[in-house]
Amino acid sequence: MLLGMTSEPEQQDGVGEPDGFQRLWTPHRMAYIQGENKPTGPGAGDGCPFCAIPAKSDEDGLVIHRGEHVYAVLNLYPYNSGHLMVVPYRHVADYTDLDAAETLELAELTKHAMTALRAASGAQGFNIGLNQGSVAGAGIAAHLHQHVVPRWGGDMNFMPVVGHTKVLPQLLADTRKILADAWPR
Numbered sequence: 001m002l003l004g005m006t007s008e009p010e011q012q013d014g015v016g017e018p019d020g021f022q023r024l025w026t027p028h029r030m031a032y033i034q035g036e037n038k039p040t041g042p043g044a045g046d047g048c049p050f051c052a053i054p055a056k057s058d059e060d061g062l063v064i065h066r067g068e069h070v071y072a073v074l075n076l077y078p079y080n081s082g083h084l085m086v087v088p089y090r091h092v093a094d095y096t097d098l099d100a101a102e103t104l105e106l107a108e109l110t111k112h113a114m115t116a117l118r119a120a121s122g123a124q125g126f127n128i129g130l131n132q133g134s135v136a137g138a139g140i141a142a143h144l145h146q147h148v149v150p151r152w153g154g155d156m157n158f159m160p161v162v163g164h165t166k167v168l169p170q171l172l173a174d175t176r177k178i179l180a181d182a183w184p185r
């Protein structure tokens, strides 16, 4: 199913702050990743959410796609509707820490994410990138994650249509399913 688009910008109840800043590239807002449950230490077993997500079901973890080395997951606190992240399973902080296979699959899944978002929501543009280090706005700096944020002109987007009638967890569950179905095979 195609996600409906509104004809004018609307408030995103519970999804984001519907102000003028939403039209700007504000990477600091991307710090809010998968809850405020930040890791308690540097290791993979220290409460890192990106290490914990793959052990959950797709539905509970909001996992959209599981690759061999890398997975795609919906952001629990999206900058924009459909905001997802492409994440290596391995707990590494820096892009230069990725091995060749991880680097390749991170790039491939980023492409697939764009394809899925275009198919599902008619995304007109994207902001894609890595916040490397806390000083650069990374919320979970210890485990790198590539943001893929769909953009629309004026950022009218697809969630407000149902956003007025559903609570956020249901919105995210619906978005996850739609993107998983639209993911290239």
Ligand SMILES: [Zn+2]
Pocket (backbone or CB within 6 Å): 044, 048, 049, 050, 051, 052, 090, 091, 092, 142, 143
């Ligand atoms: Zn981790």
